[in-house]
Amino acid sequence: MHVWSKLSSPKWSDAWEERFSGSPHLSLVITEVPGRKTTRVEVFCERKKDALEIQKNFGGSVREVKQQNWAALAPEPPEPIRVRDRLVIVAARSAKEIAAAQKEFPGRDIIAMPADLAFGTGHHATTSTVLRFLADVAEKWQKEGRGWTLCDLGCGTGILGIAAEKLGAKKVWGCDFDPQAVRVAKENVVRNHAERCSFVKADVLTWNPKQQWDCxxxxxxxxxxxxxxxxxxxxxxxxxxxxxxxxxxxxxxxCLDAGRRAGLEFDQVVTKGKWVTARGHLVAAKRPKN
Ligand SMILES: C[S@@+](CC[C@H](N)C(=O)[O-])C[C@H]1O[C@@H](n2cnc3c(N)ncnc32)[C@H](O)[C@@H]1O
Known part of the structure; x- marks a missing residue:
């Protein structure tokens, strides 16, 4: 057993949890350091190569640990997440596990998102709220007979794009500036047979959109x-x-005021825990002439 560790600001705790909770080979422990403003983030890894991979991506240090009680550290398998009556997100990794999930949840599309080195298992409040927004608009557009496309900025595991495809999007393009995330998203495309999705490495802050999307x-x-x-x-x-x-x-x-200055209007704002998610559209007067 090896443990990777690093000191981090408490504001990143959610992000660490998203990345490392739920994997069968990794156990995350976040500890407050008395008298300091930082927290200690530790990931216990069954395999040394996982600890070294985390270090390669996030810095920090790796050491071997001789503790015996690994069972106490083993994470609970994450609960499946139902999105409206359409989708279920499960942590399945193999085709066999996906088939078992399909049997357990007949009539829903299964999305397999095993915990990996990218954000986006569906458990975080931000992801789950966007998933519900997506399911709602997909239903509306389906009723209207409108075909639609999705652009997924900061794709992480690709969960939003892959969900969009299952909900009927005819084309999905997504990007992330983290190469690990793009690798994981591409693996998830194959795992979920989401052939209408493509994910690339790009930084949103320097990206120049060459086309427009419905969503x-x-x-x-x-x-x-x-x-x-x-x-x-x-x-x-x-x-x-x-x-x-x-x-x-x-x-x-x-943040939303910055969106308004850019020409957006927000018609739905949802707060879940400490996180806010909003749905917006272009103010008519500011719509670009396409
Ligand atoms: C909160 S996660 C969201 C992941 C996934 N879309 C979801 O909803 O669960 C944010 C993602 O944005 C990526 N990201 C952050 N800043 C970025 C930037 N400037 N350009 C591209 N991706 C970025 C991060 O690497 C991370 O994967």
Missing amino acids: VAANIFYDILTDAFPTIVRAMKPDGIVFVSGILKEQAQG
């Missing part, structure tokens, strides 16, 4: 969003919609 999803943290709103607006069809998330409650006003 843009950006669960990408408030500070990036604040700077990226003008780009997001250029990526939207005149009658398109945007879902933004990754916004802490106390930053929501400033």
Whole structure:
């Protein structure tokens, strides 16, 4: 057993949990350090190569541990997540596990998202709220007979894009600036037979959209969003919609105001725990002429 560890700001605890909770080979422990403003993040790894991979991506240090009680550290398998009456997100890794999940949840599309080195298992409040927004708009557009496309900015595991395809999107394009996330998203495309999805490495802050989408999803943290709103607006069809998330409650006003200055109007704002997710569209007067 090896343990990777690093000191981190408490504000990143959710992000560490998203990345490392639920994997059968990894156990995450976050500890407050008395008298310090930082927390200690530790990931116990059955395999040394996993600890070294984490170190390669996030810095920190790796040491071997001789403790015996590994069973106490073994994570509970994560609960499946139901999205409306359409989808179930499960941690299945193999085709056999996916088939078992399909049997358990007949009539729903299964999305297999095993915990990996990328954000997006569906358990985080930001992801689950965007998933519900997606299911709702997909239902509306299906009733209207509108074919639709999705752009997934900060794709992480690819969960939003893959869910969009299962919900009927005819084309999905997504990006992340983290190469590990893009690798994981591509693996998940294959795992979920989501052939209409493509994911690439790109930084939203330097990206120049060459086409417009019916729906843009950006669960990408408030500070990036604040700077990226003008780009997001250029990526939207005149009658398109945007879902933004990754916004802490106390930053929501400033962040959504930046969206409004870029030409957006928000018609739905949902707060779940400390996270805010909003649905927006272009203000008519500011719609780009496509
Ligand atoms: C909160 S996670 C969201 C993952 C997934 N879309 C979901 O909803 O669960 C944010 C993702 O955005 C990526 N990201 C952050 N800043 C970025 C940037 N400037 N350009 C591209 N991706 C970025 C991170 O690497 C991370 O994978």
